[in-house]
Amino acid sequence: MTNATLDFWIEPNANPVSPDVREGLLADPGFGRVFTDHMVTVRYSIDKGWHDAVVGARQPIPMDPAASVLHYAQEIFEGMKAYKLADGGTALFRPEANAQRFRESAVRLAMPQLPEDVFLESVRLLVDIDRAWIPAGEGGALYLRPFMFASEVFLGVRPSHEYLYIVIASSVGAYFKGGAKAISIWVSQDYSRAAPGGTGAAKCGGNYAASLVAQAQAIEKGCDQVAFLDAAERRWVEELGGMNLFFVFDDGTMLTPPLGGTILPGITRDSILTLARDQGLTVREAPYSFADWRADAQSGRLVETFACGTAAVVTSVGTVRSAEGDFVIGSGSPGQMTERMRTALTSIQRGTAPDPHGWVKPVA
Structure with a gap:
């Protein structure tokens, strides 16, 4: 994957989870309850376009109670995984397809289309900085959740003029408990x-x-x-x-x-x-x-x-x-x-x- 046209600012988490604690969490991560140290944020406004791309510490999102998403549900997301390869490397599976579907979802929800190269670079950077969070056990992976929502503080019924794009990552094992059963x-x-x-x-x-x-x-x-x-x-x-x-x-x-x-x-x-x-x-x-x-x-x-x-x-x-x-x-x-x-x-x-x-x- 090539670098995105939007430059990302990298701010490593100053207080990451210790290796010992992380190892304990990865022993049995389940699905969707263990999260990594970092997240990606990119902002959009109708006058500035996409801007302020940051890979930084995972943290709560400040939100005004009048944020448009809370009232009119302009929100889309993706689900994808990063895997450890047999040769010891790390890889994504068909990320371009996720990027394209994310754009198609945005069109249907009257949201701005995130450039595919920005999507791809955002997930690549997050996997790169948090690759130690990929569980080693069978079926282990890093589940990536890119999502975007309307963040404008406005109660009128129209497409928002401001959006926040975020990517978080979760260490996961098998989705269904008990392994490969019917x-x-x-x-x-x-x-x-x-x-x-x-x-x-x-x-x-x-x-x-x-x-x-x-x-x-x-x-x-x-x-x-x-x-x-x-x-x-x-x-x-x-x-x-x-x-x-x-x-x-x-x-x-x-x-x-x-x-x-x-x-x-x-x-x-x-x-x-x-x-x-x-x-x-x-x-x-x-x-x-x-x-x-x-x-x-x-x-x-x-x-x-x-x-x-x-x-x-x-x-x-x-x-x-x-x-x-x-x-x-x-x-x-x-x-x-x-x-x-x-x-x-x-x-x-x-x-x-x-x-x-x-x-x-x-x-x-």
């Missing part, structure tokens, strides 16, 4: 994640806020995650609260719901589509109904379902529950294709397999 899914028939013309394709906080009541319902039903159907007909399977879905059939073919504006264009999803086709597999992007999901699982035609995303990578779905009853997919355990796709993807991310598409970007 998760259970609750299919929500009461709530929708996104509607045509809405913000389903943008990575904004409101999409996730809207999914939380359905996710809580899933937990009440003893499930790990919630799956959403389309808002118009409540017929077509779309995605989970934070992951895309793939379906594997007994003839070796695969299917994933098409994007179309209501489904987040997952980078892991796109990577799996590419890897599967590289291996000569037939993968269709086509609508798939909940009724067909049930019928195909019960007949044995559907042998696997898996979810994918940056946080959980590739995760098998074993049981599906809904108000209409439950059904099991295959044996209810992780399937061969799920493990095949997980291994193919993680081997490239970790530098133990060839990278024919140039997805792995070393952090110099």
Whole structure:
């Protein structure tokens, strides 16, 4: 990655976490609760453009109670990871794709587009200064959360004139406790994640806020995650609260719901589509109904379902529950294709397999 057109000021944390304390935290980081010493901030105003780019100590954000984001929810974010490679180096996975999606989300939320080179340099610098926070254990990574929100102190209903872009980092292990097991899914028939013309394709906080009541319902039903159907007909399977879905059939073919504006264009999803086709597999992007999901699982035609995303990578779905009853997919355990796709993807991310598409970007 090249240097950004915007110069970053580096201010190392004067009171970093001690190596001993850090080592203790990294022994079992969980997901999203252990944070590194530094953060990136870049400001935007309608008159000055992007300015004041700083890599400094992680600290609270001063915020006025009239900040526009608190009232009209102009906010977007990304999720990505930095990995330790087999050769001892550190790398990001497809960061250009995150940068592009961040710009697309900004357009949908009427926000200024952060230049891609600034996005890339911001995450590179943060990984470089906090690379000691990457856990050494299996599945360990540095989860990066770039985000931007409307910071103007103003209560009128219009796009903000000021924004704050921030990147924080979290040391993470496995997303689901217990390792690579098959998760259970609750299919929500009461709530929708996104509607045509809405913000389903943008990575904004409101999409996730809207999914939380359905996710809580899933937990009440003893499930790990919630799956959403389309808002118009409540017929077509779309995605989970934070992951895309793939379906594997007994003839070796695969299917994933098409994007179309209501489904987040997952980078892991796109990577799996590419890897599967590289291996000569037939993968269709086509609508798939909940009724067909049930019928195909019960007949044995559907042998696997898996979810994918940056946080959980590739995760098998074993049981599906809904108000209409439950059904099991295959044996209810992780399937061969799920493990095949997980291994193919993680081997490239970790530098133990060839990278024919140039997805792995070393952090110099």
